[in-house]
Amino acid sequence: MEKKNIDWANLGFGYQETDKRFVANYKDGAWDEGALVSDATIAINECAGVFQYAQTCFEGLKAYTTQDGRIVTFRPDLNAQRMEDSCKRLEMPVFPKERFVQAVIDTVAANEAYVPPYGSGATLYIRPYMFGSSPVIGVKPADDYQFRIFTTPVGPYFKGGVKPLTIKVSDFDRAAPHGTGHIKAGLNYAMSLHAIITAHNEGYDENMYLDAATRTNVEETGGANFLFVTKDNKVVTPKSDSILPSITRRSLMVVAKEYLGLEVEERVVPFEEIKDFAECGLCGTAAVISPVGKVVDHGKEIVFPSGMNEMGPITKKLYDTLTGIQMGRIEAPEGWIQVIK
Numbered sequence: 001m002e003k004k005n006i007d008w009a010n011l012g013f014g015y016q017e018t019d020k021r022f023v024a025n026y027k028d029g030a031w032d033e034g035a036l037v038s039d040a041t042i043a044i045n046e047c048a049g050v051f052q053y054a055q056t057c058f059e060g061l062k063a064y065t066t067q068d069g070r071i072v073t074f075r076p077d078l079n080a081q082r083m084e085d086s087c088k089r090l091e092m093p094v095f096p097k098e099r100f101v102q103a104v105i106d107t108v109a110a111n112e113a114y115v116p117p118y119g120s121g122a123t124l125y126i127r128p129y130m131f132g133s134s135p136v137i138g139v140k141p142a143d144d145y146q147f148r149i150f151t152t153p154v155g156p157y158f159k160g161g162v163k164p165l166t167i168k169v170s171d172f173d174r175a176a177p178h179g180t181g182h183i184k185a186g187l188n189y190a191m192s193l194h195a196i197i198t199a200h201n202e203g204y205d206e207n208m209y210l211d212a213a214t215r216t217n218v219e220e221t222g223g224a225n226f227l228f229v230t231k232d233n234k235v236v237t238p239k240s241d242s243i244l245p246s247i248t249r250r251s252l253m254v255v256a257k258e259y260l261g262l263e264v265e266e267r268v269v270p271f272e273e274i275k276d277f278a279e280c281g282l283c284g285t286a287a288v289i290s291p292v293g294k295v296v297d298h299g300k301e302i303v304f305p306s307g308m309n310e311m312g313p314i315t316k317k318l319y320d321t322l323t324g325i326q327m328g329r330i331e332a333p334e335g336w337i338q339v340i341k
């Protein structure tokens with residue numbers, strides 16, 4: 001398969017249309033067979049549920065080329081499960097998990113020419129999503145839905161080296177207790193845009209959200225979970241019902257315990273404790289881990305000992321081990337690598 005003529009190393013994180021996308025429609029209480037299609041444009045009614053009441057959820061994962069030349073993706077079964085959880089919370093029909101994984105495989109295979117080569121640092125980002133497609137004007141779930149998957153090549157996250165982030169403790173809340181923070185819904189992102197633009201305008205890279213009820217415990221950022229490392233090398237991640245369960249973070253906790261022999265804790269993390277940690281990172285599919293150098297709480301700066309120039313040593317080990325597993329340089333736990341071809 002001839003690859004597209006793309007400058008992989010200089011790709012950004014933006015949308016670029018690829019050849020094929022998967023589309024399935026839900027009508028009269030059942031999903032159709034679905035198909036790979038060429039048209040990137042969607043035509044739906046002006047009153048579709050997604051436009052009026054934001055009935056939509058999504059997933060994000062990546063395909064890449066391993067050291068031995070296979071095209072693979074990472075734990076797509078967990079994306080399928082998480083999308084099921086999101087759909088149930090939004091009164092949307094579930095797209096069956098086995099079909100979800102197969103559709104991911106088929107969509108990537110159909111866009112093989114866009115899967116970046118090993119070593120380029122670039123990946124093929126995969127975006128499954130679902131939305132209410134039939135007209136809704138009284139507030140209720142739509143009758144019809146569309147499930148789609150498109151792919152787009154994205155560049156290396158750490159272009160020109162790793163640069164630790166500066167994070168602001170936000171005055172806005174991301175998720176309410178008993179709300180929708182634990183699902184991957186577009187609505188969680190719409191309301192976070194003002195907070196992130198505000199943070200960027202003030203010179204920060206990201207927001208740290210605290211729990212909305214007491215504003216005392218660390219939750220997450222707009223799109224990544226926190227990992228902390230204590231001074232005695234324990235890996236700690238916040239536990240809360242309003243955090244989105246990151247697949248990267250859950251995988252890193254396994255790597256910390258099983259590959260690096262570190263103690264791991266998922267527990268409530270009081271903001272007061274942040275100043276005592278040695279390292280901090282943000283976990284998500286896009287970067288795997290981005291190191292955090294500094295947290296600013298209304299003018300009060302907390303600088304982690306790892307500093308503003310490099311990843312902390314444990315963060316680096318976690319990063320190297322998980323990316324090694326993903327790229328086929330280190331043996332993966334059973335079931336983590338889904339081979340596409």
Ligand SMILES: *Cc1c(COP(=O)(O)O)cnc(C)c1O
Nearest residue numbers: 223224225244246247248284285
């Ligand atoms: C997607 C997402 C993450 C990261 O999840 P991964 O499965 O690791 O990509 C973290 N927080 C939020 C709010 C998210 O939407």
